Amino acid sequence: MTSTAPDSHATEHGLSTAGYVRIALILAAITALEVSTYYVDFGWLFMPALMIMMVIKFVMVVSYFMHLKFDNKMFSWLFYSGLVLAVGVYCAALATFKFFG
């Protein structure tokens, strides 16, 4: 009983070791795809593909490696509030320079 207890406790805090390795392999594959956009002409898909891949990698690390998917929602609110404010700052700065720069 004692030998299985730590495993079940670890599962409460996220994935198994194999699960984390799978996530890392997916992240590595997405990174390889991202780098390929530098060498291969993706046409009009270039920008949207890069942005989507960036967001997928970001969400995967935050959800699985940082355990936000398994943790209390309060932590998600705290983090994503900061992130939304940061994106707001970027949009406001960009708009200011576009219209008044």
Added chain:
Amino acid sequence: MWFTLDNLATAHDTHEDAAHTSTGLSNVKLGMWLFLGTECLLFGGLISTYMLYRGRVGTGPRPAQVFDIPFTSVSSFVLLMSSLTMVLAVSSAHKRDDKSTNLWLVITALLGATFVGGQVYEFTAFYNEGMGFSTSLFSSSFYVLTGFHGVHVTVGLIMLLALRGMLKNNKVPGSRAETVEMIGLYWHFVDIVWIIIFTLIYLIPA
């Protein structure tokens, strides 16, 4: 039998702080997530500044002339893999496997040091190609953004090495698993910031 003394001790260590707060959540963890939320604002401002100034190169070299994408891709891969080793350290800490925790922490620190070494090499190469800190608005905003990130990785490295020393000497205050997890959260944060920097700064041409 569900509960053994070992089980109870682990549960007590991990949730000790959380049980005594009005929210039922660990104050340390709450504070760390709040800190990471404010860090988003810091890097949001720096990334915005770079995106606005990256076209203003003056007489200095353009981004496409100095960036070495294959080299930076390898650096990015190294930092990404350090996130895997960090999460394995956290997982081992929750399992109370000190040997594995130490091993994964050391590997994470080595990967982080490789990344920082790569950044120092990259900065030196850029400087030798005529891109100084004050050469142009592009170079200033680039060095400030990537430099701030590099400082964050270096601080993370110091924390990893200090944590390893504290674990070895059994001097970690409070829950060991939670302490490893908090440093893990910081480490993953520097990784997600690099995910954004790599795409927006290196892969999307000015």
